[in-house]
Amino acid sequence: MGAGRLYLLFVLLFGTLGLVSCAHQGGWPKQLHWEGLDLAGLPTQGDFPNASAVIVLDEAEMDVLSGSQLPLSIFERHRVIKILDCRGLRYANVVIPYDSKSRVEKIQARTISPDGRITELESKDIFDVSLYPQYIWYSDQRAKIFAFPNVEVGSILEYRYSMTIGNLTFWHSWVFQADDPVLLSRFKLVSPAEWDVDYKVYGMDVKPEVRKAPKGFRSTYVWTARNVSPLKPEFGMPPLRECTARLAIAPAGMKSWRDVGKWYGDLIQPQMKADQAISQLVERLTRGATTK
Template identity: 30%
Template sequence: MLHRLTGFALLLLLAAAALFLAPTPRAAAAAGDDVPAWLRQAAAATAPAYDNDVPAVVVNDESTITVGEDGRVTTVTTYAFRILTRAGVKRAVALEGYDTDSGGKILEMRAWLIRADGSVKRYGKDETVDRITDSYNLYDESRLKQIDATRDAEVGSIFGYQTTTENRPWFPQAEWWFQSDVPSLSSRLTMVVPAGWHATGTVFNAPKLDPVVTGNSYTWEMKNLPRIEDEPASPSVRSLAAYLAVKYGPAASTPATAVKNFDSWSDVSKWYTELADPQVAPDDAIATKARELTSSAKTELEKIQAIGRYVQNLQYVSIQIGIGGWRPHAATQVFAKQYGDCKDKANLMR
């Protein structure tokens, strides 16, 4: 019996020693996690007091877009916010979109949850879900990657994520929203372009904002941004929020230039005309149907109305692959298959 008690006492002593020597959650997190410096700095930021209905505050919101001479774009994004209320827990989701038909891909996606006690939970490839962006399209190459941390998040936590994406956009343009429905301490966009290129930006729903230019780097930043409050029957947040539209490109584009300038609506019109005009050509079947539809029409307007009614009744089906997001399908194809999207139908009526 004494032997058993002695053994039990020894176990208790060993357990107590283990507890005493074990690192605290805060120390364990500091020693073993790989939380990046930008997130550590954001987590330490001091935010003012907010109303009780403010669910979260953004403590870091930044993207750096690097443009190659071939038009390919690499974007590194960091984003983090502090959860202020239980309603803010549902925001602990990282989302990043990409278009496979334009060569888009997500090179890296990671997330971290820093709890109020300093402990850290990391998220990576195993916690990432890849899904379609828009389920309304019959076929679409736009996709999303998502990390959901809502089951782990709690009031007082900091949730942050970092993504690196690569794509080749159809247009040399970028947009950046500074504001959202929660306040933000800092929001910054940096664009790095090749030598000899330039970037120009226009700010909407806010005073003029000139970029800080360092060599080929352009940076726009706003700080201490209020939230866009929800009101009954109000416009969308994106209609009211301060945002930036950036256009970039070489000083002068040529037929051999990978990126074309769109300096005016005439440039846009010329580009789209060259894209859509070859798709208009009718065949005998279309011409015969047009004569049939307008045979009883007495005026030009009645002819237009007859053709418009016919096209409106075609099945609406959207199939957008690659440049097909902008270029309509051939009129002969749309007529033969009896379906198409907005631009397909408009093209058929020409």
């Protein structure tokens, strides 16, 4: 092989590797593809004149990786929102709550401008904060927060993330409805086949697509809702939780009130133990006491 051909081969090889590396570092390809949705037919303000935005896609998957005690599960969420007017700019600010037994990672977000330009969120613009800084009792409640870049009316906002949940008991719900119209809302649960899924849907008629598996394998449940009308708040209405179309899944590993008591006891037990400062204070206050 001649020197010229050898040089060309090296250029092509390292050029290809460079493209692969850049694609990996970028983390999110520039192509737009949302399964089950027509990109060319996304709604406009004329389709929803009273809406500030439209939730094009809101989907999540909860993957339960263990049995009844559930020491680990992974929750992945993906949202696509189109801003219709200036009121919808509030969607540019995202808050992802989590607690000390959870971990949020793989956050990706991008803004698709009306002219088609795509601007990705940089990792340095994602912040970890206390969710309730003024309440010391909730110091373990934290959040990942970020703001979409280059947002304007007509922009499409897309983000996704993964949350690893280490709680001993799985307890989850999924909300189909929002303040603005929702074109497609989908929740997928993947769980051990031996786990009996006990669920209830409130506010709408949604039946899951179920794929049962033999014991030792994993079953899949998918709840899908399309064209969900926005929730209209009214004066004096019941709490939103009682009015919103949602899915509730019963916690695993809880068959009796004793199980509930154990779960709650595990939550409060660390706070009920007296630390050194409390012990010293009690000793000082009761020093010299002749009775208990």
